[in-house]
Amino acid sequence: xxxxxxxxxxxxxxxxxxxxxxxxxxxxxxxxxxxxxxxxxxxxxxxxxxxxxxxxxxxxxxxxxxxxxxxxxxxxxxxxxxxxxxxxxxxxxxxxxxxxxxxxxxxxxxxxxxxxxxxxxxxxxxxxxxxxxxxxxxxxxxxxxxxxxxxxxxxxxxxxxxxxxxxxxxxxxxxxxxxxxxxxxxxxxxxxxxxxxxxxxxxxxxxxxxxxxxxxxxxxxxxxxxxxxxxxxxxxxxxxxxxxxxxxxxxxxxxxxxxxxxxxxxxxxxxxxxxxxxxxxxxxxxxxxxxxxxxxxxxxxxxxxxxxxxxxxxxxxxxxxxxxxxxxxxxx
Amino acid sequence: xxxxxxxxxxxxxxxxxxxxxxxxxxxxxxxxxxxxxxxxxxxxxxxxxxxxxxxxxxxxxxxxxxxxxxxxxxxxxxxxxxxxxxxxxxxxxxxxxxxxxxxxxxxxxxxxxxxxxxxxxxxxxxxxxxxxxxxxxxxxxxxxxxxxxxxxxxxxxxxxxxxxxxxxxxxxxxxxxxxxxxxxxxxxxxxxxxxxxxxxxxxxxxxxxxxxxxxxxxxxxxxxxxxxxxxxxxxxxxxxxxxxxxxxxxxxxxxxxxxxxxxxxxxxxxxxxxxxxxxxxxxxxxxxxxxxxxxxxxxxxxxxxxxxxxxxxxxxxxxxxxxxxxxxxxxxxxxxxxxxxxxxxxxxxxxxxxxxxxxxxxxxxxxxxxxxxxxxxxxxxxxxxxxxxxxxxxxxxxxxxxxxxxxxxxxxxxxxxxxxxxxxxxxxxxxxxxxxxxxxxxxxxxxxxxxxxxxxxxxxxxxxxxxxxxxxxxxxxxxxxxxxxxxxxxxxxxxxxxxxxxxxx
Numbered sequence: 134x135x136x137x138x139x140x141x142x143x144x145x146x147x148x149x150x151x152x153x154x155x156x157x158x159x160x161x162x163x164x165x166x167x168x169x170x171x172x173x174x175x176x177x178x179x180x181x182x183x184x185x186x187x188x189x190x191x192x193x194x195x196x197x198x199x200x201x202x203x204x205x206x207x208x209x210x211x212x213x214x215x216x217x218x219x220x221x222x223x224x225x226x227x228x229x230x231x232x233x234x235x236x237x238x239x240x241x242x243x244x245x246x247x248x249x250x251x252x253x254x255x256x257x258x259x260x261x262x263x264x265x266x267x268x269x270x271x272x273x274x275x276x277x278x279x280x281x282x283x284x285x286x287x288x289x290x291x292x293x294x295x296x297x298x299x300x301x302x303x304x305x306x307x308x309x310x311x312x313x314x315x316x317x318x319x320x321x322x323x324x325x326x327x328x329x330x331x332x333x334x335x336x337x338x339x340x341x342x343x344x345x346x347x348x349x350x351x352x353x354x355x356x357x358x359x360x361x362x363x364x365x366x367x368x369x370x371x372x373x374x375x376x377x378x379x380x381x382x383x384x385x386x387x388x389x390x391x392x393x394x395x396x397x398x399x400x401x402x403x404x405x406x407x408x409x410x411x412x413x414x415x416x417x418x419x420x421x422x423x424x425x426x427x428x429x430x431x432x433x434x435x436x437x438x439x440x441x442x443x444x445x446x447x448x449x450x451x452x453x454x455x456x457x458x459x460x461x462x463x464x465x
Numbered sequence: 466x467x468x469x470x471x472x473x474x475x476x477x478x479x480x481x482x483x484x485x486x487x488x489x490x491x492x493x494x495x496x497x498x499x500x501x502x503x504x505x506x507x508x509x510x511x512x513x514x515x516x517x518x519x520x521x522x523x524x525x526x527x528x529x530x531x532x533x534x535x536x537x538x539x540x541x542x543x544x545x546x547x548x549x550x551x552x553x554x555x556x557x558x559x560x561x562x563x564x565x566x567x568x569x570x571x572x573x574x575x576x577x578x579x580x581x582x583x584x585x586x587x588x589x590x591x592x593x594x595x596x597x598x599x600x601x602x603x604x605x606x607x608x609x610x611x612x613x614x615x616x617x618x619x620x621x622x623x624x625x626x627x628x629x630x631x632x633x634x635x636x637x638x639x640x641x642x643x644x645x646x647x648x649x650x651x652x653x654x655x656x657x658x659x660x661x662x663x664x665x666x667x668x669x670x671x672x673x674x675x676x677x678x679x680x681x682x683x684x685x686x687x688x689x690x691x692x693x694x695x696x697x698x699x700x701x702x703x704x705x706x707x708x709x710x711x712x713x714x715x716x717x718x719x720x721x722x723x724x725x726x727x728x729x730x731x732x733x734x735x736x737x738x739x740x741x742x743x744x745x746x747x748x749x750x751x752x753x754x755x756x757x758x759x760x761x762x763x764x765x766x767x768x769x770x771x772x773x774x775x776x777x778x779x780x781x782x783x784x785x786x787x788x789x790x791x792x793x794x795x796x797x798x799x800x801x802x803x804x805x806x807x808x809x810x811x812x813x814x815x816x817x818x819x820x821x822x823x824x825x826x827x828x829x830x831x832x833x834x835x836x837x838x839x840x841x842x843x844x845x846x847x848x849x850x851x852x853x854x855x856x857x858x859x860x861x862x863x864x865x866x867x868x869x870x871x872x873x874x875x876x877x878x879x880x881x882x883x884x885x886x887x888x889x890x891x892x893x894x895x896x897x898x899x900x901x902x903x904x905x906x907x908x909x910x911x912x913x914x915x916x917x918x919x920x921x922x923x924x925x926x927x928x929x930x931x932x933x934x935x936x937x938x939x940x941x942x943x944x945x946x947x948x949x950x951x952x953x954x955x956x957x958x959x960x961x962x963x964x965x966x967x968x969x970x
Contacts, residue, residue, distance in 0.1 A: 319579075322580075323579050323580050323582075324578060324579065324580060325571050325573060325578070325580065328560070328564060328568075328571070328580065331557070331559060331560055331564075332557050332560060332564075332568060334559070335557040335558055335559035335560055336555070336556065336557050336558065338555075339555040339556065339557060340557075342539075342555065343555075343568060343569050344569060345568075345569065402557075402558070402559035403559040
């Protein structure tokens with residue numbers, strides 16, 4: 134009974150990440166044939182810079198999805214925190230960029246705190262709570278800005294350099310993304326609290342019975358999501374050198390899509406940081422490469438959609454195969 | 466030091482309206498496997514939950530190593546070294562085996578609090594090796610079989626140095642081969658001095674494993690015996706108690722021609738080699754323990770789930786329904802056990818529920834005729850004596866028994882030949898039960914063939930013409946109700962001696 138199907142299981146378990154990696158390599162090779170500028174250093178850097186904000190957000194969304202939640206409000210949080218920090222910089226040009234980053238992160242945490250309150254404490258369905266907060270936060274963004282934009286000339290140079298500067302020869306955005314990934318990789322895989330996120334998502338009832346502070350874990354996850362969205366807001370505004378009321382409308386869907394591509398289960402409990410990186414990179418490639426090989430912009434979105442649906446379909450099929458194998462092991 | 470590691474004296478527990486335990490005694494020696502047996506509802510689960518601190522006893526005393534203790538919550542019982550493994554494994558399917566074993570007491574670095582994966586995997590490997598399991602502790606829990614998951618649960622208990630391990634029906638979901646593995650592990654634990662409480666319906670668990678047995682019946686303590694001091698018949702008698710009197714006299718109905726025949730039906734992982742037949746006007750009871758595969762079998766008959774092998778003959782022709790709609794159109798109806806989940810649209814008025822299975826009959830030129838719906842519902846309601854203020858009542862406002870009647874009314878509107886009733890009296894009071902039995906008698910008289918899934922001996926013996934007994938996905942006996950006894954049914958359901966298939970003609 135205590136069988137030795139280890140090897141076979143090993144393959145199906147890791148099939149997703151491996152398959153995704155193979156798909157990315159295949160796609161890159163194909164694109165490279167069509168357009169040799171694709172795999173040049175400068176294009177890869179552009180690709181990574183573009184993917185960095187998305188992937189920072191995806192880390193937060195991954196945790197939210199693992200605890201069986203979803204956060205639709207992050208596009209609004211990005212706009213809100215970006216607007217606040219841009220307005221602050223416009224009024225006080227001598228503020229250190231680190232203060233701006235901290236300010237945006239705190240603003241985002243505040244939004245996350247409210248969402249956590251609604252979801253964890255008052256048991257509002259995550260999709261409803263964040264849908265509501267999406268509109269509330271967006272509304273506040275317009276309110277505080279009175280509908281006006283903050284443009285490049287109103288921002289200090291150090292603030293704009295958050296996104297364009299370099300650390301150790303690498304673009305700052307990419308460095309920040311790498312730091313965030315390392316920190317959260319450690320947090321999720323090597324701390325008790327990080328593992329409890331998975332436990333809560335995998336079996337909420339069992340988690341409660343075994344004494345895991347379920348409410349606190351879920352609340353914390355939404356605060357972290359908010360903090361990352363707040364940080365992303367500052368980075369966004371710095372990168373595009375413009376803060377608008379309608380910044381990042383609908384961006385939450387890209388983040389969720391990247392998570393899905395990376396194999397994070399929408400029904401909770403499972404998902405790996407390694408898969409997430411691949412998902413975010415693949416999403417970045419789709420965005421970057423389709424224009425390079427002269428795919429009409431009208432087709433791009435459709436193609437993205439088909440890729441995402443295929444990823445989900447493969448996910449379901451892998452899962453079903455696993456379940457069927459488990460059933461086979463039960464012999465009547 | 467007392468001879469017993471755990472002793473319970475005079476335990477009573479009352480829930481609103483029910484006495485769950487009445488002056489029950491129990492004791493446990495270190496290094497023994499002690500079986501607790503009794504029918505469904507005898508109070509076994511309540512007793513365990515008192516030991517683990519999930520419930521608190523109203524009366525009685527508990528002693529641990531001879532000292533009086535009070536267990537107020539699960540933490541108290543854990544501190545005493547009591548661990549419980551439940552029938553439905555309460556694990557984290559997405560986490561690794563190691564994490565499932567060490568959840569809430571992970572090994573972490575004393576200063577950085579970093580999880581020491583290596584040490585944990587090693588310790589988990591060691592625990593699994595002790596239990597004779599060979600799978601990798603890095604495996605995801607959800608990919609393991611139920612038996613393997615139970616081994617992990619045992620490893621979890623060992624990782625906190627449990628001295629008393631309670632296993633609640635651990636073999637219910639296991640195959641024979643897997644059970645054997647569990648027996649081996651359990652015996653090993655006993656030899657290491659762990660005291661084990663083993664709750665099971667299965668006779669073979671008791672004979673194979675236990676040193677002593679305590680029998681409960683109707684919330685009362687019946688007795689404790691050494692295995693050598695009690696034979697099979699005495700044990701069954703202790704569990705069942707009195708002979709059941711015929712509460713519901715069976716009406717004599719003329720049995721007609723064969724309407725349904727099932728030949729060697731099988732579905733991988735659920736049931737296998739199922740054969741029986743059903744005649745017009747006959748009530749066939751389908752019994753066995755919970756988890757024997759009765760519901761799964763009927764779902765396959767009705768087209769909810771597919772079957773892999775065998776054949777179904779319905780009204781003279783071979784059929785394989787792929788959808789309940791097809792089954793209904795051909796005259797096979799099914800009343801599910803979860804009547805609130807599957808049987809009724811609770812937010813709908815009674816008449817809309819009743820007309821649902823046969824909308825075509827209630828419509829005129831493609832539009833539903835409200836008059837027809839109301840007239841029919843009234844007619845059925847009166848026939849079944851449904852207690853409701855009007856046909857416009859929402860289904861949710863009715864009592865359980867009356868909801869059940871509405872579902873039966875639904876079945877009557879469709880033009881059926883065979884009706885399958887899954888635990889039709891579960892959760893309804895005695896009065897409603899009698900009404901449902903009356904309806905079943907009426908239906909049989911009208912020539913319907915009826916299959917009734919039931920775990921209650923009273924119903925099975927009192928209502929049916931023949932009895933099909935299932936165990937672990939197989940038919941162990943087909944009995945003629947007039948010439949059988951409760952003991953014989955129980956023996957077939959538990960699967961000890963006399964398990965031969967006899968076709969009760």
